[in-house]
Amino acid sequence: MRVAVVGGGIAGLTAALELGDRGHDVVVLEGSARVGGKLRSGEVGGVGLDLGAESLLARRPEATDLARRVGLGDRLTHPEAVPAAIWTRGALRPLPPTVMGVPADLDALVASGIVSDAVESRSLPAPDHDVSVAEFVASRVGQEVVDRLVEPLLGGVYAGHADRLSLRAAAPQIAALAPDLVASASASRASATADGPVFAGIVGGVGTLPQAVAEASGADIRTGTTVRAIHQHGDGWRLAAGAVGAVQSFDVDAVVVATPAPATARLLAEVAPDAAFALAAVDYASMALTTFVFDEVLDLPGSGFLVPPVDGTTIKAATFSSTKWAWLAESGRTVLRASVGRAGETQALQVDDATLVAAVLADLRSAVGSLPEPADHHVQRWGGGLPQYDVGHLDRIATVDASVAGVRGLEVCGAAHRGVGIPAVIASAQEAVSRLLDEAGE
Template structure:
């Protein structure tokens, strides 16, 4: 009996991981014959490598959470285990109230668990610190709440504005008063539900013994852009057909599977489909056969952002800045929202380009995406102006790159988990269809890979045709 045919639509890390799990490229049995269709000219989505100043760097995501196993396991499965490397330094700062101040220890996503460390950092004003020291009793959270509202009620607005907002902004490019506690910081949900002291609960989380020698984050020598390249190579070796510049115009249910029509008029028939595309694209494709899922997908909002990567000659710097970089609270009214000192953070970068210092800035957040419309040179100028104020940088880069991620980060407001449940239930009713990617269970790389694994598990009952040989038909010009 022949294996089933699965079409994976979307070639970001979630789609690539789904293809790897289906084909056996990541270990385990081969469940299906797989064709992956990606609309753009490249695979990898927001994992993207490039060259700036003659040095290979990441132009998208640069690190992955290592205390979730999925991304590290996939990297090892596709032969990158020896390339894993933790950050050289994780010492970050907050640029607020006119100075760089150390990010206080003992916090979880900006929520403090050590008020002495918070006081020593100087991040809060004396009034804000006094308010945090007098934690207000809060009602137990029944199900979910916006993290900003929850923390502000307990510890005061300034903790949210100067700590929680910049940390959340770096992950979601969103607003703390809208982001779901249940999704963004699930570790705090039990504290919220119990109604006990938030500071004491965070302290217990922050001081909990971790797995021996496991770093919080990992990178890859050569950048995270090497991960989708390695997954794609493993998939190709396992027989996956990987096709870029192939958008899907139509997806329709048939009596024995799905009909996939590309923008070139090609028709593919598949036993099952994995949709690994952003919510708007998924909604468009599902409107005919899963209108309930499409309507819910239409409600997922996205934020855009821009990354400015700059290469400096070390000889032009009187002294490179210290630490891994800094975050910027929106309340301070700056143009950039963060800067990463890449050559400090990643030892492989310093080793590969000892005469170059690389750093990057990020701009833009939800409904504040004007930076994406500015010319590259203006984004570079704005970044340099803020860097001059923050760290006294006067040198000029010898090379720059601007990467725009329009509608790149899905938002997780209160109620997102329930929305995702309704989307998946509606998709399941269509049959032999699964969804994965950042829109559902998390924007991090491990979360996207986990969603791909779950999508493949959902399809297991659809992957073996009940009788005879299944022939995949392709009709050109249909």
């Protein structure tokens, strides 16, 4: 079968690898000049590092398995066991044990000074419909826990807001904590500690994974090839792709669309209108990652910190990357990165790079005390970086699935669907390929 994969992010590349391994002829059409999407390597001040995603959830097998499959197994690593903090109420405070911000130890929470008042946990029955993460948590452990713990932890994954994000789609780990959230979080942490490290990384950066997957797939990879339209054509499909004025046609038997929701919605408008309509409603958060390299080895507190939105800072998180990753420490320099931007808050991003960098450095200096001038810095903007799984997201995606299932030789996958983390995105691509091959009777 000849298959076109639209989008060369980790979803599209995984689909290409799965199809290539089963002997299919695959062309990957990627609009930008490079594959990888939100996974991107770069160099700042002569240090090779990640400019996008930098860690893999290791409690799910898909990402680490994929890295091994494409020859990166001996470069898999884990972050150093250095504690993180919350920068709130004027100080860096130790992050107490939580399940996505739900405290597992109320004494540790109060001792951290993150909340101003004692917290009480109320047992309530689980809701029979989807609600926001904020509604669920605030009614059980109070608004301050939402504001100062759940918001920064959710913000780290979705760059979103707890009062909009869906409990079921964005925080299934919290939804599973019932009826007493704190007791349940405590039990869940105790059993999880036995399961080994939570996160993994790749020496050289997670951004090296896409190229390795692309090469292993054996697919024909066409960068700079934006897909503009897809149509059913005879028994198969015809895609129109490329620069305006130089549009090429690709005739294939099947199509896997692995683009962010706005692009997928445009491409499916004619062939699967219900799916297109549902995907058009998925909002995205834009963000920027600023990376600083210092010539000195700085003594920084812990592995980094998260900031609750209520504290009104420019940065929402900072990672002391050369403390977190031993392979970066080997550079003999300090690498620090900070992120800016949450869903619906584009103001902080609507400034030039120099203004953004000055605001970020000012925040970092307030948080950690003095910092010398960096030897180099880099600003990576991620417009439309992270899909927002608002309340009702799973119903929206069920509509997408039903609509696409009715169209022969068409599949969709990627971060807009059932998980934004790299392992979930890889799984979505693998499931899309399984459905396609089932339909083809393989």
